[in-house]
Amino acid sequence: MTQPAKPAPEFLNALESDPRTMGWMDGAPPPEAKRVRFADGSMMAFPQNRWANSHYRELVPTKVVARGHGPVHPLPRAERQDLDAVRFFPIGVAQEMTWGQSLLANYTDGIVVLHRGQIVFERYAGALDADTPHIAFSVTKSFIGTIAECLVHEGALDDAATVAHYVPELAGSAFGDATVREVMDMTTGLQYSEVYTDPQAEIWSHARAGGLIARPPGYQGPDNFYEFLQTVEKQGAHGAHFSYKTVNTDALGWIIRRVTGLSLAQNLSQRIWSRLGAEHDAYITVDTAGTEFAGGGLNTTLRDLARFGEMMRNGGRAMGQQVVPQAVVDGICKGADPAKFVSAGYHTLPGWSYRSMWWVSHNPHGAYMARGIHGQAIYIDPVAEMVIARYGSHHIAGNLGIDPHSLPAYHAMALHLMQSA
Amino acid sequence: MTQPAKPAPEFLNALESDPRTMGWMDGAPPPEAKRVRFADGSMMAFPQNRWANSHYRELVPTKVVARGHGPVHPLPRAERQDLDAVRFFPIGVAQEMTWGQSLLANYTDGIVVLHRGQIVFERYAGALDADTPHIAFSVTKSFIGTIAECLVHEGALDDAATVAHYVPELAGSAFGDATVREVMDMTTGLQYSEVYTDPQAEIWSHARAGGLIARPPGYQGPDNFYEFLQTVEKQGAHGAHFSYKTVNTDALGWIIRRVTGLSLAQNLSQRIWSRLGAEHDAYITVDTAGTEFAGGGLNTTLRDLARFGEMMRNGGRAMGQQVVPQAVVDGICKGADPAKFVSAGYHTLPGWSYRSMWWVSHNPHGAYMARGIHGQAIYIDPVAEMVIARYGSHHIAGNLGIDPHSLPAYHAMALHLMQSA
Numbered sequence: 001m002t003q004p005a006k007p008a009p010e011f012l013n014a015l016e017s018d019p020r021t022m023g024w025m026d027g028a029p030p031p032e033a034k035r036v037r038f039a040d041g042s043m044m045a046f047p048q049n050r051w052a053n054s055h056y057r058e059l060v061p062t063k064v065v066a067r068g069h070g071p072v073h074p075l076p077r078a079e080r081q082d083l084d085a086v087r088f089f090p091i092g093v094a095q096e097m098t099w100g101q102s103l104l105a106n107y108t109d110g111i112v113v114l115h116r117g118q119i120v121f122e123r124y125a126g127a128l129d130a131d132t133p134h135i136a137f138s139v140t141k142s143f144i145g146t147i148a149e150c151l152v153h154e155g156a157l158d159d160a161a162t163v164a165h166y167v168p169e170l171a172g173s174a175f176g177d178a179t180v181r182e183v184m185d186m187t188t189g190l191q192y193s194e195v196y197t198d199p200q201a202e203i204w205s206h207a208r209a210g211g212l213i214a215r216p217p218g219y220q221g222p223d224n225f226y227e228f229l230q231t232v233e234k235q236g237a238h239g240a241h242f243s244y245k246t247v248n249t250d251a252l253g254w255i256i257r258r259v260t261g262l263s264l265a266q267n268l269s270q271r272i273w274s275r276l277g278a279e280h281d282a283y284i285t286v287d288t289a290g291t292e293f294a295g296g297g298l299n300t301t302l303r304d305l306a307r308f309g310e311m312m313r314n315g316g317r318a319m320g321q322q323v324v325p326q327a328v329v330d331g332i333c334k335g336a337d338p339a340k341f342v343s344a345g346y347h348t349l350p351g352w353s354y355r356s357m358w359w360v361s362h363n364p365h366g367a368y369m370a371r372g373i374h375g376q377a378i379y380i381d382p383v384a385e386m387v388i389a390r391y392g393s394h395h396i397a398g399n400l401g402i403d404p405h406s407l408p409a410y411h412a413m414a415l416h417l418m419q420s421a
Numbered sequence: 422m423t424q425p426a427k428p429a430p431e432f433l434n435a436l437e438s439d440p441r442t443m444g445w446m447d448g449a450p451p452p453e454a455k456r457v458r459f460a461d462g463s464m465m466a467f468p469q470n471r472w473a474n475s476h477y478r479e480l481v482p483t484k485v486v487a488r489g490h491g492p493v494h495p496l497p498r499a500e501r502q503d504l505d506a507v508r509f510f511p512i513g514v515a516q517e518m519t520w521g522q523s524l525l526a527n528y529t530d531g532i533v534v535l536h537r538g539q540i541v542f543e544r545y546a547g548a549l550d551a552d553t554p555h556i557a558f559s560v561t562k563s564f565i566g567t568i569a570e571c572l573v574h575e576g577a578l579d580d581a582a583t584v585a586h587y588v589p590e591l592a593g594s595a596f597g598d599a600t601v602r603e604v605m606d607m608t609t610g611l612q613y614s615e616v617y618t619d620p621q622a623e624i625w626s627h628a629r630a631g632g633l634i635a636r637p638p639g640y641q642g643p644d645n646f647y648e649f650l651q652t653v654e655k656q657g658a659h660g661a662h663f664s665y666k667t668v669n670t671d672a673l674g675w676i677i678r679r680v681t682g683l684s685l686a687q688n689l690s691q692r693i694w695s696r697l698g699a700e701h702d703a704y705i706t707v708d709t710a711g712t713e714f715a716g717g718g719l720n721t722t723l724r725d726l727a728r729f730g731e732m733m734r735n736g737g738r739a740m741g742q743q744v745v746p747q748a749v750v751d752g753i754c755k756g757a758d759p760a761k762f763v764s765a766g767y768h769t770l771p772g773w774s775y776r777s778m779w780w781v782s783h784n785p786h787g788a789y790m791a792r793g794i795h796g797q798a799i800y801i802d803p804v805a806e807m808v809i810a811r812y813g814s815h816h817i818a819g820n821l822g823i824d825p826h827s828l829p830a831y832h833a834m835a836l837h838l839m840q841s842a
Contacts, residue, residue, distance in 0.1 A: 028678035029647040029710045037709055038482075058484050058707055061459075066552065131487065217638065226450040257449035281702070286479055288458055289450045 011395045014104040017047035019127045024051035039214045046395035049374065053109065053393045054127040056135045056299050057283055060211065063265040063292060065273050065282035073277025073307055073319055078118040082420070088412035091348055091404035099413060105405040106375050107394045109134060110302040114310055114387040115417045124302070126393065133282060133299035134391040137372030140284070140298035141249045143308070145357025147267050148184055148252055149328040157259050159184060166255045169226070174234035175251050182238045183248045183255070184356050185336050189236035192245045196373070196397040202232075206247055206295075210287045224289040225250050241340045242354045246295035249357060253294030264292040275323045276311055278304040296372060306389035309370075309378040313387050333368055333382065335360030348403035365414060373397040377406065384414035432816045435525040438468035440548045445472035460635045467816035470795065474530065474814045475548040477556045477720050478704055481632065484686040484713060486694050486703035494698025494728055494740055499539040503841070509833035512769055512825035520834060526826040527796050528815045530555060531723040535731055535808040536838045545723070547814065554703060554720035555812040558793030561705070561719035562670045564729070566778025568688050569605055569673055570749040578680050580605060587676045590647070595655035596672050603659045604669045604676070605777050606757050610657035613666045617794070617818040623653075627668055627716075631708045645710040646671050662761045663775045667716035670778060674715030685713040696744045697732055699725040717793060727810035730791075730799040734808050754789055754803065756781030769824035786835060794818040798827065805835035 015021075024036050036048045038059045043052035052059060084100035103111060109128040113121040128134050151157035157166075159181035164171040166180070178188045193201035207213045208221060209228035215221070222228040229251055253264050260267055265284055273282055282304065285297035300308075311317065312332075316324035335353040346352065353360050361367040365383035370376075375392030388410055394402050436442075445457050457469045459480045464473035473480060505521035524532060530549040534542040549555050572578035578587075580602040585592040587601070599609045614622035628634045629642060630649035636642070643649040650672055674685050681688055686705055694703055703725065706718035721729075732738065733753075737745035756774040767773065774781050780790040786804040791797075796813030809831055815823050 025711045028675060028684075029645065029712060035710055039709065057478065057704075058482050058711055060482060061479050062483070063479050224450065254449060263449075283478075288460065289456055290446045290479055291450060 012047055014107045014125070017050050017107065017393075017395075018125065019047070019051035022047060022051075024048060024127075025055075041213060044213060046393070050107070050109070050393040051127045053135050053374065053391070054132050056285060057133075060285050062283040062297075062299070063263070063286050063290070064269075065265050065284055065298070066269045067276075067278040067281050067304075068269070068274035070274065070319070071277060072279050075114065075303060075306070075310075076118045077122075078115075078120055079122065080120050083113070083121045083413065083416070086409070086412050086416045088408040091408060093404065097405065097409075099409055102405045102409040106402050107392050108375070109391045109393055111388065111390045112302050112306045113413060113417075114306055114389075115421065116385045117310055117314075119303075120417065122303075128302070128391060130303060131280065131301060133280065133301050135296075135372075135376070136298045136300060136305065136370075136391075137296040137374060137376045138246065138249075139305070139370040139372040139376045139378060140294065140296050141246075141357040142370035142378065143268060143272065143298060144249050144252055144256065144264065144294045145184055146312075146324060146328065146332070147256055147264075147271055148180070149331060149356050150271060150324060151256065151259055152180075153325050153328050157255070163251060163255065166258050167251075169230060170251065170254070173230050174232045175229065178238045180252075180255060183252050185242065186244055186248045186354055186357075187239050187242055187340060188245070188248055189234055189238050189240065190243070190245050190247065191233040191235035192247050194245055203246060206250075210250075210285075210291075210293055212285065212293065212297075224287040225291045225293070226254065226289060229254065241343045242336070243344060244354070249295040250293070252357075253292065256294075263290075264294055268298070272308065272323060273304075275318060275321065276304065276307045277319045278307060280304055302389055302391055305378060305391075306387055309380050309387035309389055312378075313380050313382060313385070332356050332358050333360065333366055335362055335368070338362060346400070348400055348407060363411070365411070367411070367414075371399055373399070375399065375402045375406070379410045381410070381414040384418050386414050386417055388413070433468055435528045435546070438471055438528065438814075438816075439546065440468070440472035443468060443472075445469060445548075446476075462634060465634060467814070471528070471530070471814040472548045474556050474795065474812070475553050477706060478554075481706050483704040483718075483720070484684070484707050484711070485690075486686050486705055486719070487690045488697075488699040488702050488725075489690070489695035491695065491740070492698060493700050496535065496724060496727070496731075497539045499536075499541055500543065501541050504534070504542045504834065504837070507830070507833050507837045509829040512829060514825065518826065518830075520830055523826045523830040527811075527823050528813050529796070530812045530814055532809065532811045533723050533727045534834060534838075535727055535810075536842065537806045538731055538735075540724075541838065543724075549723070549812060551724060552701065552722060554701065554722050556717075556793075556797070557719045557721060557726065557791075557812075558717045558795065558797045559667065559670075560726070560791040560793040560797045560799060561715065561717050562667075562778040563791035563799070564689060564693065564719060565670050565673055565677065565685065565715045566605055566776075567733075567745060567749065567753070568677055568685075568692055569601070570752060570777050571692060571745060572677065572680055573601075574746050574749050578676070584672060584676065587679050588672075590651060591672065591675070594651050595653045596650065599659045601673075601676060604673050606663065607665055607669045607775055607778075608660050608663055608761060609666070609669055610655055610659050610661065611664070611666050611668065612654040612656035613668050615666055624667060627671075631671075631706075631712075631714050633706065633714065633718075645708040646712045646714070647675065647710060650675065662764045663757070664765060665775070670716040671714070673778075674713065677715075684711075685715055689719070693729065693744060694725075696739060696742065697725065697728045698740045699728060701725055723810055723812055726799060726812075727808055730801050730808035730810055734801050734803060734806070753777050753779050754781065754787055756783055756789070759783060767821070769821055769828060784832070786832070788832070788835075792820055794820070796820065796823045796827070800831045802831070802835040805839050807835050807838055809834070 370378040507520040791799040
């Protein structure tokens with residue numbers, strides 16, 4: 001085991017970086033130094049992200065994901081006082097930590113734990129509260145992957161067909177000869193770096209094209225997601241191994257739009273959000289062509305995120321109906337081939353696999369996850385009958401610095417709930 | 422009477438400009454010629470505005486105006502088939518027109534008529550439906566004026582004090598020595614043109630500052646509403662006469678934020694939206710400092726707009742409680758001095774006045790209105806117990822081209838409902 005990433009000394013801790021304490025966007029007008037903006041990139045920077053992640057719609061254009069007019073799925077409250085003290089060993093550390101401590105260590109904005117569908121723990125911090133949507137970042141991908149699996153199940157989408165079959169515009173790109181399944185499982189061979197600390201990484205070109213970060217004066221690059229997708233070049237062979245590249249999800253989003261004739265927001269609303277008993281509308285960021293950011297643009301309230309996880313845990317059922325086919329849930333839970341996952345080098349995820357935009361642990365509990373940068377997560381433990389939804393604003397984007405204080409905490413919580421129920 | 426403005430021949434009529442027919446933003450991706458964008462100004466241009474006015478959040482940053490968790494105020498349905506045939510003489514025209522024809526003549530996106538609190542007529546066209554918010558443009562002002570009146574009523578705001586008393590940053594601008602009342606009633610003397618057809622008019626500088634229209638490369642002007650407000654210079658004396666200048670409402674917004682310590686979105690939600698029994702959250706556009714566009718940024722569903730009008734018609738009561746004090750409603754209904762209104766030259770509004778950001782007809786029915794460019798309106802007729810809420814996307818911004826086919830139609834509808842109830 002390697003040592004976990006630790007906050008560099010220059011970073012404020014969770015309490016010091018509390019956005020209420022820091023006063024981001026407070027005042028009429030907020031002082032210049034207290035503004036969080038799209039144009040200067042501060043919305044993506046720590047500690048401003050602790051405010052921005054709960055205020056995305058105030059910074060960029062967004063499309064509603066409507067909950068519709070149905071009743072709210074009640075989440076009975078059965079909160080327990082013993083859970084803050086649940087203890088675990090962080091990955092690579094010989095000293096125990098408590099659940100309560102882990103929330104601070106991971107700059108948690110909000111976390112809810114459902115056990116057998118009841119809320120046993122719920123806490124908010126910083127700029128988040130129960131009624132405010134928070135950006136889910138790459139947790140979005142698991143929604144998109146689930147929709148794609150539904151389409152495959154319905155026979156509307158052939159996962160053995162090539163991307164070019166559905167989107168001829170991508171024939172000349174790296175995606176052209178990839179199968180839909182390779183895109184869904186991210187086993188495509190693409191020249192695309194997702195190293196957030198590298199300013200030259202293609203993820204930043206992708207973000208500029210999609211209007212997620214500001215463009216330099218005189219910018220001549222791709223104007224939207226579709227234009228960017230067509231520029232992606234091949235690197236290596238498709239199907240060889242898993243390699244996490246956000247652009248796959250945007251390609252999958254294009255396929256879904258073509259197959260359904262509906263926007264992703266409409267797909268999300270009609271297939272999932274309106275059938276979960278969500279408390280609130282969700283929303284998703286859009287580029288200048290109105291295209292949703294499939295790779296990471298969804299914003300939801302925390303409880304609604306938990307409702308999505310709970311629906312998956314219940315074999316795709318919610319509000320007395322089958323929202324997602326049982327076979328789709330089973331396929332996701334089964335995961336992909338862990339051997340194809342090894343070379344990706346996730347030392348915090350030994351033995352895991354990636355299937356249909358979900359992360360599958362293959363642990364004895366069959367836990368699987370949706371994961372997003374800065375600590376967004378859905379953790380579903382079928383054996384423990386537990387779902388955790390978590391939003392955060394860690395100063396590090398990648399989850400490798402967050403996993404050491406979250407994955408063992410989630411498993412310890414699962415064991416504790418099983419033993420003490 | 423002068424001749425009403427008629428659509429220039431190059432403009433498409435309401436059916437020809439139907440955004441569904443035109444295919445704006447249809448497709449994955451929409452063809453270049455079918456995109457409606459912020460950057461190129463197409464969102465404000467006809468006929469693209471017929472799509473954009475129902476999709477503002479997809480084009481610019483917005484802040485939620487939350488409806489909260491309370492029940493929805495039911496609007497019983499009592500729709501009648503006789504109303505399309507209601508006849509009236511358009512202003513300045515010797516030939517009658519029907520209500521049904523007027524909806525097309527005014528490029529109506531949606532209209533609802535409440536009689537004694539029941540929906541007697543409701544129709545949608547183009548990109549609007551019952552669950553989609555539409556931009557209210559300057560109808561927003563009447564919400565802000567009502568909030569200001571509530572603060573005056575509570576003693577939190579002194580309408581005889583100067584603007585500089587509340588906002589010292591405006592001391593050096595034209596607003597400095599204006600009273601709050603002069604701002605509320607728009608009798609300030611400001612060098613500020615609101616002639617939409619003049620590209621040099623200050624309304625466009627205002628819009629660029631507030632992020633409502635794109636800025637040219639190398640733009641060095643005001644970066645937000647607050648910066649713009651401080652640049653407004655005096656022209657003439659305050660208090661002399663009414664002169665419609667949107668910038669007054671943004672100054673009033675600043676005052677409200679200072680007095681309450683809350684954003685306008687919070688004020689709108691806490692004071693009005695959460696107490697109306699609204700069906701949907703509303704939202705409001707924001708500038709780069711997170712400041713709401715008080716002068717015209719609110720977006721609501723049509724029925725929720727009607728609920729606001731109905732609350733006013735009921736003396737400020739809704740959902741069994743007093744939302745706005747009766748005295749505030751009475752003060753608004755009473756209007757201001759029509760003599761101060763004359764010089765503004767609104768030939769379609771003879772004898773009217775402007776009070777607290779509401780337009781007051783002083784007709785025998787005591788009708789009063791909230792009005793926004795391109796045909797947004799709330800029309801409240803206390804005698805007829807009627808409220809009309811209307812959203813539209815006329816090819817002309819100013820209401821002088823719309824009034825001839827709307828004001829007499831509203832009054833004819835009022836008489837018809839009174840006679841046939």
